[in-house]
Amino acid sequence: MNLTFITDLGESYPIEIDPNMELENVMALLEAESGIPVPEQSIWLESKELNEPKRTMQELGVGTSAMLLLRRKVSNPAGQ
Numbered sequence: 001m002n003l004t005f006i007t008d009l010g011e012s013y014p015i016e017i018d019p020n021m022e023l024e025n026v027m028a029l030l031e032a033e034s035g036i037p038v039p040e041q042s043i044w045l046e047s048k049e050l051n052e053p054k055r056t057m058q059e060l061g062v063g064t065s066a067m068l069l070l071r072r073k074v075s076n077p078a079g080q
Contacts, residue, residue, distance in 0.1 A: 001057065005030060005043070005070040013070065023060060024053035036072050044069040 003026075005013040013033045017026060027038045043050045045068050050060050062068070 001062070001064045001066075003057075003062065003065075004067045005034070006067060007034070007070050007072070017057065019058040019062075019064075020056045022054055022056055023050055026057060027053070030070060034070065036070065040073045040075075042071040042073050044071065 001019050002014065002016050005015070007013075011034070013030060015026075015029060015033065017029070023043070024038075027041050027043070030036065030041060030043075031038050045060070045062060045066065050062075050068075052060065
């Protein structure tokens with residue numbers, strides 16, 4: 001499967017993976033590609049956040065040539 005991850009800043013990260021790869025492993029691969037640490041990643045497919053790290057991309061409904069949104073979670077320093 002050839003997936004393309006697009007950030008809010010318009011950066012594009014195309015990656016090729018096996019459909020049975022778990023989301024958590026895709027996120028680790030994206031960390032290496034994008035520099036965004038796994039805990040700060042938020043991945044979206046068609047307005048739905050993918051947040052089940054042990055499920056495979058196929059189980060999550062990701063198609064063969066899907067385009068996904070890769071967002072960086074913003075932390076709230078000092079509880080503000």
